[in-house]
Amino acid sequence: xxxxxxxxxxxxxxxxxxxxxxxxxxxxxxxxxxxxxxxxxxxxxxxxxxxxxxxxxxxxxxxxxxxxxxxxxxxxxxxxxxxxxxxxxxxxxxxxxxxxxxxxxxxxxxxxxxxxxxxxxxxxxxxxxxxxxxxxxxxxxxxxxxxxxxxxxxxxxxxxxxxxxxxxxxxxxxxxxxxxxxxxxxxxxxxxxxxxxxxxxxxxxxxxxxxxxxxxxxxxxxxxxxxxxxxxxxxxxxxxxxxxxxxxxxxxxxxxxxxxxxxxxxxxxxxxxxxxxxxxxxxxxxxxxxxxxxxxxxxxxxxxxxxxxxxxxxxxxxxxxxxxxxxxxxxxxxxxxxxxxxxxxxxxxxxxxxxxxxxxxxxxxxxxxxxxxxxxxxxxxxxxxxxxxxxxxxxxxxxxxxxxxxxxxxxxxxxxxxxxxxxxxxxxxxxxxxxxxxxxxxxxxxxxxxxxxxxxxxxxxxxxxxxxxxxxxxxxxxxxxxxxxxxxxxxxxxxxxxxxxxxxxxxxxxxxxxxxxxxxxxxxxxxxxxxxxxxxxxxxxxxxxxxxxxxxxxxxxxxxxxxxxxxxxxxxxxxxxxxxxxxxxxxxxxxxx
Numbered sequence: 008x009x010x011x012x013x014x015x016x017x018x019x020x021x022x023x024x025x026x027x028x029x030x031x032x033x034x035x036x037x038x039x040x041x042x043x044x045x046x047x048x049x050x051x052x053x054x055x056x057x058x059x060x061x062x063x064x065x066x067x068x069x070x071x072x073x074x075x076x077x078x079x080x081x082x083x084x085x086x087x088x089x090x091x092x093x094x095x096x097x098x099x100x101x102x103x104x105x106x107x108x109x110x111x112x113x114x115x116x117x118x119x120x121x122x123x124x125x126x127x128x129x130x131x132x133x134x135x136x137x138x139x140x141x142x143x144x145x146x147x148x149x150x151x152x153x154x155x156x157x158x159x160x161x162x163x164x165x166x167x168x169x170x171x172x173x174x175x176x177x178x179x180x181x182x183x184x185x186x187x188x189x190x191x192x193x194x195x196x197x198x199x200x201x202x203x204x205x206x207x208x209x210x211x212x213x214x215x216x217x218x219x220x221x222x223x224x225x226x227x228x229x230x231x232x233x234x235x236x237x238x239x240x241x242x243x244x245x246x247x248x249x250x251x252x253x254x255x256x257x258x259x260x261x262x263x264x265x266x267x268x269x270x271x272x273x274x275x276x277x278x279x280x281x282x283x284x285x286x287x288x289x290x291x292x293x294x295x296x297x298x299x300x301x302x303x304x305x306x307x308x309x310x311x312x313x314x315x316x317x318x319x320x321x322x323x324x325x326x327x328x329x330x331x332x333x334x335x336x337x338x339x340x341x342x343x344x345x346x347x348x349x350x351x352x353x354x355x356x357x358x359x360x361x362x363x364x365x366x367x368x369x370x371x372x373x374x375x376x377x378x379x380x381x382x383x384x385x386x387x388x389x390x391x392x393x394x395x396x397x398x399x400x401x402x403x404x405x406x407x408x409x410x411x412x413x414x415x416x417x418x419x420x421x422x423x424x425x426x427x428x429x430x431x432x433x434x435x436x437x438x439x440x441x442x443x444x445x446x447x448x449x450x451x452x453x454x455x456x457x458x459x460x461x462x463x464x465x466x467x468x469x470x471x472x473x474x475x476x477x478x479x480x481x482x483x484x485x486x487x488x489x490x491x492x493x494x495x496x497x498x499x500x501x502x503x504x505x506x507x508x509x510x511x512x513x514x515x516x517x518x519x520x521x522x523x524x525x526x527x528x529x530x531x532x533x534x535x536x537x538x539x540x541x542x543x544x545x546x547x548x549x550x551x552x553x554x555x556x557x558x559x560x561x562x563x564x565x566x567x568x569x570x571x572x573x574x575x576x577x578x579x580x581x582x583x584x585x586x587x588x589x590x591x592x593x594x595x596x597x598x599x600x
Contacts, residue, residue, distance in 0.1 A: 017275070017276075020273070020275045020276070023272060023273040023275070024273050024375065026273075027074060027078075027273040030074050031070045031071060031074055034070050034073065034074070034429075035063070035066045035067075035070050038062070038066060038070075038422075038425065038426075038429075039059055039062065039063060039066075041418065041421065041422045041425065042058065042059055042062050042422060043055070043059065044415065044418050045414050045415055045418040045419050045421075045422050046058065046413070046414060046415075047411075047412060047413050047414060047415065050413070057399070058396065058399065058400075061392045061395050061396050061399075062392070062396060064385065064388055064389055064391075064392035065389040065392050065393055065396075066389075067381070067382055067385040067389070068382060068385055068386045068389055069389075069426075069429050069430055070429070071382060072266060072429075072430075072432065072433050073429045073432050073433075074269065075265070075266045075267075075269035075270045075433065076262075076265045076266050076269060076432045076433040076435070076436035076437075077265075077269065077432070077436065078265075078268075078269035078272050078273070079264070079265030079266055079267065079268035079269030079270070079272070079436065080265040080269075080436040080439060080440055082268050082269070082272060083264070083265060083268055083440050084440065084443060089268055089333075090332075090333065090334060092272065093268065093271040093272050093275070093333060094271075094330065094332070095232065097231045097232045098228040098231055098232055098235075098330070098332075100227060100228070100231050102220070102223070102224060102227065104227045104230070104231070106140055106143040106223060106226055106227070106230070107143075107230060108143070108206035108207055108226065108229075108230055109143060109144075109145065109204070109205045109206050109207070110143060110144050110145075110205060110206065110207040110208065110209055110222075110226055110286070111144075111145050111146075111147055111197070111201065111204075111205040111207070111208045111209070111289075112131075112144055112145070112146045112147065112208075112209045112211065112222075113147050113149055113194060113197060113208050113209065113210050113211060114128065114146065114147065114148045114149065114211050114213070114215075115149050115151075115190050115193050115194065115210070115211065115212060115213065115283075116148065116149070116150050116151070116152065116161075116213045117150065117151040117152055117153075117186065117213075118152050118153065118154050118157050119152070119157075119213045119499075120499070120500070121157075121160050121161050121164040121165070122164075123213075123499065123500075124148075124164075124213060125164055125165075125168055126585060126586075127215070127216045127585065128146070128148075128168070129168075129584075130216070130581070130584045130585055131216065131217060131218075131219065131222075132146070132172055132175075132176055133584070134218055134219030134220075134581065135176060135219045135222070136175050136176060137219070138219045138220070138223065140219065140223055141175055141176040142176075143226070144176060144177075144209075144222075145176075145177040145178075145179065145204075145205065146176065146177065146178045146179070147178075147179045147180075147181070147197055147201065148165050148178070148179070148180040148181070149181055149183075149193045149194070149196070149197055150180070150181065150182040150183065151182075151183050151186045151189075151190075151193050152182055153186060158182055161180075161182065162180070162182065165178070165180040166180070179201075181196075181197075181200075183196060187310075188298075188310055189310055189312065189314075190282070190314065191298055191310075191311065191314035191318075192310070194208075194210065195297070198289065198292070198293045202289050202292075202293050205289055206288070206289060206290075207226060207229055207286050207287065207288055207289060208286070208287050208289050208292070209222055209225065209226075209285070209286050210282065210283050210284070210285055210286075210287065211283055211284065212282070212283040212284075212340065213499075214245075214340050214341035214342075214499060215242075215283050215284050215338075215339070215340050216245060216338075216339045216340070216341075216582075216585070217240070217284060217337065217338045217339070218337035218338075218581045220336075220337055221240060221336045221337040221338045224332070224336060225238050225240055225285075225286040225332065226286065228332065229286055229288060232328070234276075234326075234327060234328050235288065235327065235328045235330060236287065236288045236291050236292065236322040236323070236325070236327025236328060236329055237278075237280045237285060237286070237287050237288070237292075237318070237319055237322050237327075237328075237329040237330070238285060238286045238287075238329075238330055238331075238332065239278060239279055239280050239281055239284070239285040239329075239330070239331040239332070240284045240285060240286075240331075240332050240336060240338040241263065241267055241331065241332060241333055241334060241335055241336060241338060242281065242283070242284045242338050242339065242340050243256075243260055243263070243335055243338065243339055243340075243572075244256030244259060244260060244339065244340060244341070244342045244572065245339045245340065245341050245342075245574075245582075245585075245587065246571075246572055246574050246575040246578075246582070246587055246589040246590055247341070247342065247344070247501075247561075247587075247589060248501055248558070248561045248562070248565060248587075248588045248589050249344040249345070249501045249555075249556070249561050250554070250555045250556070250557065250560040250561040250564055251343070251344060251345050251346055251349070251555035251556060252341075252342045252343065252344055253561065253564055253569075253570045253571075254463065254464055254467040254555065254570055255342055255343075255349065255467075255471075256342045256572070257460060257464045257570040257572065258434050258464045258465075258467070258468050259342075260437070260572060261433075261434045261437030261438050261441070261461070261464075262433040262434045262437055263433075263437070264335075264436070264437040264440050264441075265433060265436035265437050265440055266433040266436070266437075267331060267333040268333045270331075270333075271330070271331050271333040274331075274375060275330070276323070276328035276329065276330060277323055277329060277373055277375040277376055277379070278319070278328075278329045278330045278331040279316070279319065279329070279331055279379075280315045280316065280318060280319035280322075280329060281315055282314065282315035283340065284338045284339075284340065287322075288327065291322060291325055291327050292318070292322065294325070295321055295322060295324070295325035295327075296318045296321045296322055296325075297321075298311050298314055298317060298318070299311070299366070301362060301365055309362070311359065311362055312355060312356075312358055312359030312362065313356060313359025313360050313362065313363070313383070314359075316363075316379060316380070316383055317363070317366065319376075320369075320372060320373075320376040320379065320380070323372075323373055323376055324369075324371055324372055324373070324376070337579070337581060339582075341499060343499075344498070344499065344500065344501045344502060344556070345502065345504055345552070345555070345556040346471070346474070346504075346551065346552045346555060346556070347504055347508070347512060347552065347556075348498055348499075350475075350478055350512075353475060353478065353479075354478060354479075354482050356387075357387045357479050357482055357483070358482070358486065360383045360384055360386060360387050361384060361387060361388075361483065361486070363380045363383055363384050364384060366380060367380055367381070387479050387483070388483075390475065390476040390477075390478075390479035390480050390483075391476075391479065391480040391483060391484075393473075393476045393541075394476050394477055394480045397473075397523065397538075397541055397542050398523075401523045401526055401527060401538060401542075402526065404526075404527060404530065404531055404534055405526035405527060405529075405530040405531075406530075407530075407531075409531070410531050410533075410534055419537070423537060423540065427540065430472075431465065431468070434461075434464070434465070434468070438457075438461050441457060442454060442457070442458075450573035450576060450577065451571070451572075451573055451576065452568050452571055452576050456568060456569075456571075459569070460569055460570045460571070463569060463570055464570055467551075467555075469540070469543070469544065470543060470544035470547055470548075470551050471544055471551070472544060473516075473541060473542050473543070473544040473545050474513070474516055474544045474545065474548050474551070477515065477516050477519065477545060481515065501558065501561070502556065503553075503556045503557055503558060504552055504553055504556040505553070506549065506553055509548075509549045509552040509553045510549060512552065513548040513549045513552055514549075516544075516545040516548040516549075517545065517546065517548055517549055519542075519545050520542055520543070520544075520545030520546030520547075520548070521546065523538060523542050523545070523546075524538070524539070524542075524546055565589055574590070575589055575590065578590045
């Protein structure tokens with residue numbers, strides 16, 4: 008193992024972080040001042056302090072996203088290759104450099120469809136073999152499956168796969184007897200058994216897909232930089248036939264473009280690790296990235312759910328860099344097919360991030376890493392703050408003789424506009440990056456189609472955001488009263504959600520939305536439009552959940568190329584063997600024409 012290196016601060020990176028911190032702090036203070044100016048002069052001091060405190064809790068994630076997006080947009084628009092500004096020279100190497108290290112590909116699964124897994128894996132294996140680099144890779148299928156029927160199918164399917172590829176690439180299948188430690192425990196078990204046999208490990212989730220060129224690029228970068236401990240690839244969504252997925256990942260794709268580049272500019276060697284589609288250097292990972300065990304209030308041991316950020320922080324503490332390659336690079340994932348499945352995954356992340364409260368005192372952390380823990384916590388603590396602000400403000404307006412007695416209406420309009428712009432700026436910046444470059448616009452189907460798709464996604468996002476806020480709020484309250492979360496399996500196949508199922512899940516959202524709407528409508532109806540901007544999604548949560556799960560809507564979007572990703576407009580050759588239904592429609596049309 009290469010010995011840990013001393014962490015020496017790069018003066019240029021230090022200056023960038025100082026600039027970013029100053030800009031963020033000034034922006035947060037200006038927003039708080041705007042709130043202060045919005046409140047009427049006779050607002051009681053206690054109420055003023057409560058409202059300012061709640062709003063302050065919403066600001067960290069919003070302000071950081073705002074400046075990440077602005078910086079990233081400037082870099083993408085003003086420089087031909089902004090990667091040269093955010094990556095060290097050693098990582099800006101030729102794609103023809105030979106592979107000299109052994110890499111384990113870790114496919115982490117639990118109770119998944121073997122057919123779907125093998126479909127993706129077959130194509131990845133074929134790419135490695137065709138590129139004549141398969142000898143440098145060894146595939147490990149690390150199963151935590153505890154369903155006997157699925158486990159039996161898994162064993163037979165991967166035994167057949169191993170036999171089929173036995174003369175071309177090494178494949179090892181292992182199924183654990185327990186699910187201890189969830190995914191982190193699964194990888195830890197691999198490290199104990201086989202970690203010494205390989206230099207690097209490429210971590211994949213069950214829904215991951217990477218082209219062999221993307222895998223090789225990460226390996227070449229890590230070979231060239233012995234200080235590099237974790238290298239995260241930028242992950243984008245696979246084309247989907249689900250209306251929910253199409254809307255969700257369209258916004259995510261736009262938001263990631265400038266946001267990731269901006270964050271890489273100042274985070275630099277303290278970058279992110281998202282737990283999949285990333286390369287890790289095994290020796291320091293094994294030596295330094297063991298996760299601590301948390302204890303519940305009853306003394307029961309608790310597993311850390313959001314292991315990825317913590318592993319990145321421990322790797323950096325050991326003296327190794329953690330970086331992201333902030334460009335789209337043939338590295339994909341499948342996103343949840345319905346709002347129900349998205350909520351399931353989101354609440355697991357919520358519980359995992361809140362566990363970081365117990366880790367803020369870890370010793371010898373870099374200041375940036377400690378701030379990352381705080382931001383990860385604030386990401387979800389901001390939701391109860393938003394719900395509290397909505398409740399307090401709506402009730403106060405409903406009980407007042409006139410809204411102008413509570414707030415300065417001109418300042419309120421400015422505050423609401425500034426808040427919405429800041430909240431959605433990562434997507435706005437990504438959209439501007441597309442619209443300002445003709446080749447990029449064509450990749451998304453042209454400026455008019457892109458603009459209409461953007462409008463649909465922004466409307467969807469405006470409705471979905473308060474639903475997520477209330478989900479987080481109710482979940483956090485449940486955890487406070489002893490409710491247990493954990494790690495549950497995902498349903499990855501497209502499926503529709505009935506009205507009855509949506510009602511069971513979203514009746515609290517609908518009820519709260521009706522109460523808030525009624526309160527404003529029957530007291531001061533002119534304020535309802537402002538309120539709906541922030542809680543309208545609660546009112547329409549049931550129809551949103553049902554509608555975005557309907558197969559006919561997904562087919563309609565595909566037919567008219569609405570919220571279509573570039574891979575759907577012009578399907579890349581590497582995705583065609585996956586036989587995705589979305590791309591098959593496009594290919595069939597091209598063949599017929």
